[in-house]
Amino acid sequence: MSTPADLWHFARPDLASRYLQAFDLGLVSARGLFARRRMGKSEFLKHDLLPAAEAAGYAAAYTNLWDDTDHPGQAIAAAILSAVQPKGLARFWDDLSTPVRKMKAGAKLPMGVEGSVELDLADKEKLAVPAIQAALQLTDKSRKRLVLVLDEAQVLANPEHRQVAHSLRAGLDIRKAGIKVLFAGSSEAALREMFSRASAPFYNWAPVEPFPLLGDEFVVAIVAHIKRLAKQPLPLAVAQQAFRKLKETPEFFRWYVERYLLYQEQGPEAALAHTLTRVHDDTGYAKTWKELGRPDRAVLLLAAAGVQDLYGAAALKQLRELLGTEDVTPSLPRTSLRRLTGPRMQAMARVDHGVYRFEDQEFEAWVRSRRTVD
Numbered sequence: 001m002s003t004p005a006d007l008w009h010f011a012r013p014d015l016a017s018r019y020l021q022a023f024d025l026g027l028v029s030a031r032g033l034f035a036r037r038r039m040g041k042s043e044f045l046k047h048d049l050l051p052a053a054e055a056a057g058y059a060a061a062y063t064n065l066w067d068d069t070d071h072p073g074q075a076i077a078a079a080i081l082s083a084v085q086p087k088g089l090a091r092f093w094d095d096l097s098t099p100v101r102k103m104k105a106g107a108k109l110p111m112g113v114e115g116s117v118e119l120d121l122a123d124k125e126k127l128a129v130p131a132i133q134a135a136l137q138l139t140d141k142s143r144k145r146l147v148l149v150l151d152e153a154q155v156l157a158n159p160e161h162r163q164v165a166h167s168l169r170a171g172l173d174i175r176k177a178g179i180k181v182l183f184a185g186s187s188e189a190a191l192r193e194m195f196s197r198a199s200a201p202f203y204n205w206a207p208v209e210p211f212p213l214l215g216d217e218f219v220v221a222i223v224a225h226i227k228r229l230a231k232q233p234l235p236l237a238v239a240q241q242a243f244r245k246l247k248e249t250p251e252f253f254r255w256y257v258e259r260y261l262l263y264q265e266q267g268p269e270a271a272l273a274h275t276l277t278r279v280h281d282d283t284g285y286a287k288t289w290k291e292l293g294r295p296d297r298a299v300l301l302l303a304a305a306g307v308q309d310l311y312g313a314a315a316l317k318q319l320r321e322l323l324g325t326e327d328v329t330p331s332l333p334r335t336s337l338r339r340l341t342g343p344r345m346q347a348m349a350r351v352d353h354g355v356y357r358f359e360d361q362e363f364e365a366w367v368r369s370r371r372t373v374d
C-alpha cells in the first residue's frame, strides 16, 4: 500500500507480511534489524509495516529515537500511548507529573523561564520509567495486540538510558504475547552489542538480522513510473547501472531520478554525474573533518584506531603526540566526546566509561585511513 504523500514510494507488502506472520505464529516476539544508512529502513517501517500491522488488527507504534536522543523514554511512552489511546497525551503527562511538581515546589528550586523549560524535559525523562509502565498497562486494557517499532534503537544502549531500557524490557518481558517489538538501527555493531552483552538490559532478547535491501524490483518499478511521467523514458539497463554505481542506495537513486526528470534533455549520464557529486558532497566526510577542531580530530583518530579507554593515561599520551603539545588533560577527551556524541554531531555513541564507538562505520573507516590531525 503506497502512501498518497509519496507517489514514488515502492511498497513492500510481502516483506511486511513476513514480519507480521512471524509475530502471528509466535515464533518470535522481538527482532532486531539493521542496514546501512539511507537504505530504506525507516521508510519501510513507517509506510509499509505500520499500515500492514494496523490492517492486520494490531495497534502500531513507531518512534525514531534519533529524533531526540536525550529523551528516549518519553518518546517510547508517547508512541505507545498514542497507538493505544490516541487522545489525551497531554493529560497523561499532567497526571503523571503532578507529584513531581509538588516536590519541586517544596524544594524551592530557583526557576527562571529558561530553567523551567529545561527542567520540564528532564523531569519528563525522570517520569519516563513510570510513564512507560503506565503506557504498557494501558495496552493490557486494549483489545488489540501492539506492534512497537523502535527505530535507531541503539540509543537505548547508552548507559544514561539504562533505567529506561531496564524498565522497558521488564515491561515487555511479561507481555510477549501481546506486544511485538522491532528494533531497527543503522549500525550492526551497536545493535548486536545491545543484545549480546551479558550486562545489557536487552541481553539475548531479540535475534539481530540484516534488513532485506531494495534491489532490482525497486529499480524496475521506478523506471516504469518514469515511463508514465517523462518525455524521455529511462532505459532499464541504464537505470540498473546507475543504481549499482550509487552503491544500491535507494536514497541516492531517488536523487538521480529526480535530477533526470528535471533535466531530461541532458540525458541520464549527466544526471548520474551530478548525483555522484551530490553524494560525495553530502556524505562529505572531508567537510565534516574540516569543521572539527584539532582535539576532536585527535580523539576520533584514537577511537578509529580502536583505543578502548579514551580517558586513560595511554590515550592522553597519544593525544599529546598527535597534537604536539604537553598541554593535554583528561578534560580534553571529555569535552571532545561531549561534542562528538551531542545531538548536532552524532558522530560517536558512548558504550561504557571511556569507551565509544562510531555511529557511522564508513566514517570510522575514513578516519582510520588518515594518519594525522591535519
Ligand SMILES: Nc1ncnc2c1ncn2[C@@H]1O[C@H](COP(=O)(O)OP(=O)(O)OP(=O)(O)O)[C@@H](O)[C@H]1O
Binding pocket: 008, 009, 010, 011, 035, 036, 037, 038, 039, 040, 041, 042, 043, 044, 185, 186, 250, 251, 252, 254
Ligand atoms: N521503499 C522505497 N520506495 C521509494 N523510495 C525509498 C524507499 N525506501 C527508501 N527510499 C528512499 O531512500 C530514502 C532513505 O530511506 P530511509 O530514510 O528509510 O533510510 P534508512 O535506512 O532509515 O536510513 P537512516 O539509517 O539514515 O535513517 C528515502 O527518503 C527515500 O527517498
Ligand SMILES: [Mg+2]
Binding pocket: 041, 042, 043, 151
Ligand atoms: Mg532511518
